[in-house]
Amino acid sequence: MSHGDDELKQASLEKLRASGVLPGQVYKHYTDALYKVVAVGLNEPDLEPLVHYRDANDEYAVVWTRQLHVFTGRALVDGEFVTRFVQIS
Secondary structure: OOHHHHHHHHHHHHHHHHHOOOOOOEEEEOOOOEEEEEEEEEOOOOOOEEEEEEEOOOOOOOOEEEEHHHHOOEEEEOOEEEEOEEEOO
């Protein structure tokens, strides 16, 4: 890993820490579905921060992955921007 990669890794890890998104937290999607964060991590090729989550009511559910900025961002729904996921526990 080059010096630049180490700096990028540290910046990506800081984004994860600053977001407050942690494994075990439950989030409500704008569609009212509940999801549990199972892990956070970095995408190996570009060190993009990622959130891995699943249906909060099914521990054997498919695990979904979104980029941190998408998970914590807003979605355009019926012409309005809404928070994509809201932490509920």
